[in-house]
Amino acid sequence: MSNTRTKLVLALAAGVALVAIGGFFLHGPSGAQAASTPAAPPAAEVDVAPVLARTVVDWQSYSGRLEAVEHVDIRPQISGPIVAVNFKNGALVKKGDLLFTIDPRPFQAEVDRAEAALASAQSRLRFATTDLERARKLITSNAIPQRDLDDRENTSRTAAADVKAAEAALEVARLNLSYTRVVAPVDGRVSRAEITVGNIVAAGAASVPLTTLVSVSPIYASFDVDEQTYLRYIASVKDGTAPVQLGLATEDGYSRAGSVEHVDNHLDTVSGTIRVRAKFDNADGLLVPGLYARIKVGGSSPHEALLVDDRAIGTDQDKKYVLVVGDDNKVAYREVALGGMQDGLRVITKGLKAGERIVVNGVQFARPGDAVKPKNVAMAGENPATQPRQTAAGSAL
Numbered sequence: 001m002s003n004t005r006t007k008l009v010l011a012l013a014a015g016v017a018l019v020a021i022g023g024f025f026l027h028g029p030s031g032a033q034a035a036s037t038p039a040a041p042p043a044a045e046v047d048v049a050p051v052l053a054r055t056v057v058d059w060q061s062y063s064g065r066l067e068a069v070e071h072v073d074i075r076p077q078i079s080g081p082i083v084a085v086n087f088k089n090g091a092l093v094k095k096g097d098l099l100f101t102i103d104p105r106p107f108q109a110e111v112d113r114a115e116a117a118l119a120s121a122q123s124r125l126r127f128a129t130t131d132l133e134r135a136r137k138l139i140t141s142n143a144i145p146q147r148d149l150d151d152r153e154n155t156s157r158t159a160a161a162d163v164k165a166a167e168a169a170l171e172v173a174r175l176n177l178s179y180t181r182v183v184a185p186v187d188g189r190v191s192r193a194e195i196t197v198g199n200i201v202a203a204g205a206a207s208v209p210l211t212t213l214v215s216v217s218p219i220y221a222s223f224d225v226d227e228q229t230y231l232r233y234i235a236s237v238k239d240g241t242a243p244v245q246l247g248l249a250t251e252d253g254y255s256r257a258g259s260v261e262h263v264d265n266h267l268d269t270v271s272g273t274i275r276v277r278a279k280f281d282n283a284d285g286l287l288v289p290g291l292y293a294r295i296k297v298g299g300s301s302p303h304e305a306l307l308v309d310d311r312a313i314g315t316d317q318d319k320k321y322v323l324v325v326g327d328d329n330k331v332a333y334r335e336v337a338l339g340g341m342q343d344g345l346r347v348i349t350k351g352l353k354a355g356e357r358i359v360v361n362g363v364q365f366a367r368p369g370d371a372v373k374p375k376n377v378a379m380a381g382e383n384p385a386t387q388p389r390q391t392a393a394g395s396a397l
Contacts, residue, residue, distance in 0.1 A: 008245040020204045031376040036293040044374050046362035048325050049326035049379040052307040053354035056342045057243070060233055064223030067277075068214035068289040070186050075209050076201040078102060082210075092216065092285070100182035100193075100210055101202065114173040118166035128321040132156045185313040188215040189285070202315060206350035214289055217282035220261065221246055222295045233297065234276060243298040244278040248287075254296060256280050256287075306343035306352055308382040312360040313338070322352070323366050325374050331359070333368040344380060 031284035084101035087093060135152045142292045184190070190211040190230030195201055201210070221244075225234055234242070258280035267274045278295065280287065311337070315323050324332045352358070358375065359366050366372050 039077050042223075043371050043373040044362065044365035044368050046325075046359045046374060047377045048248075049309065049356040049360045049376040049377050051348070051354050051356045051358060052345065052353050052379050053304060054307055054342070054345070055302050056307075057298045057302050058243070058308050058340060059298055060225075060229055061343075062223040062225065062295045062297070064295045065295050066208045066287055066289050067220040067222055068188070069187065069218055069220055069222070069279075070213075070215040071187055071289070072188075072213045073215055074099060074182060074185075074211050075189075075201050075205065075207050076100075076182065077204045078100060078107070078176050079200070080180070081200045082195055085193045085197060085306075086350055087190055087193075090189065091188050093187070093213070095184055095187050097184045098181055099184055099190065100195075102180040102182065104177060104180040107173065107180055111170065111173040111177050114166065114170035118163070118170050119165040121159065121162040125156070125163050128152070128156040128159040182210060184213060186213065186215055188344040189211045211257045212351045216285050217259075218279050219282040219287050219289070220277050220279055220297055221258070221277060222277045223293075223295050224268075224271065225276050227272050227274070229269070230263075230276075234260070234274075236343070244280075245296050246278070246280055247294040249294075251294075252302060254294070260297065293382060304341065305342065306348045306354055307342060307379070308348055308352070309360045310344075310346045311380070312358050312363070313346060314363060323363060323368070324352075325357045325372060326361060328371070329374055330371050331366045331368050332360075339352050 052272055080102040082100055083103050086098045086101065092097070098195075132149075132152045135144060135149045139146065139149050191214075193211050195209060195210050201207060226335055242260040244258045246258060247254040258278050260276060261279035262277040264275040272385040276297075278297075296396075308322065312322050313321075316335075319335050320338055321335050324334045326332060334351055336351030337349045340349070340351045357376075360377065360379065
């Protein structure tokens with residue numbers, strides 16, 4: 001009886017072991033395989049924008065300085081003490097406005113003396129003329145010798161010459177008197193008064209300027225252009241029709257428009273550059289001579305160009321590239337050639353087509369060949385309200 005029970009227990013134990021072993025072979029390997037296979041990562045979310053096509057003009061950028069159209073050193077033309085300064089430092093003045101007054105009294109006295117000298121000369125001329133007429137009548141009757149007539153004619157001519165000399169002296173005296181009023185020769189802005197009341201000034205080009213005067217509007221911006229750029233862009237626009245834009249050091253863009261006013265007549269062989277001057281309106285007076293200016297000159301006719309956001313462009317050693325997202329939302333590596341900047345966008349001269357979608361944000365999450373989850377956005381610098389909408393083929397709708 002005990003042997004039978006023992007055999008039954010052994011048989012049950014063997015059955016349980018077989019069931020456990022069978023369960024291991026049936027379920028163990030597949031469960032381990034399922035646990036070792038990771039889930040596929042979700043597609044990266046990136047911002048994409050279509051490549052823009054616009055009509056642009058190539059601009060060449062330079063650095064320059066502003067210059068006044070008219071710059072005048074106000075110097076005295078006569079000598080004497082300053083008795084009045086008739087302007088405020090830095091004031092805007094009009095042509096003919098009184099700036100300084102030099103003591104006019106000695107010059108007024110000289111005018112009075114010259115007027116008296118002229119009156120005396122005119123009196124002598126009248127007497128000589130009357131005496132000459134009397135002698136001409138007497139000579140007809142041989143009442144006086146010919147020599148007396150000749151003397152009187154000579155006296156009359158001398159008196160006439162004396163009158164002209166007196167008139168010239170009076171004109172000089174009056175001119176010197178007018179120089180006691182130092183006036184503005186042009187419209188513009190004056191500097192400070194270098195010579196003040198009570199100081200004696202001397203006439204001549206070597207004298208110290210009383211002040212300086214610069215015109216306000218228009219104003220020049222001068223800049224130097226290298227030889228190759230001159231030959232390619234500037235040489236054909238000497239007639240002043242080339243558009244020019246100006247930006248100040250505190251501005252990000254270009255706030256003023258002007259035109260090329262002058263191209264120098266020779267190239268500096270030392271620096272290899274030629275001086276170009278552009279003219280800008282300055283009605284508000286904000287621009288002053290000497291300011292640094294950023295200048296860009298339109299150097300081509302309007303033409304079609306492809307534009308992208310500069311942040312979408314990557315660097316691969318010496319290559320530039322963008323990531324293009326196809327219709328299947330997969331990323332492709334595309335090498336591109338770059339042009340200049342246009343209103344904050346980069347010109348692409350080779351490698352892209354209008355309307356192709358490129359990654360503009362999230363480039364670090366996109367890998368060539370991987371699928372992404374694109375989010376359509378506007379290209380930086382594009383105004384959706386004013387720019388034509390692009391289809392995938394690049395045509396405007």
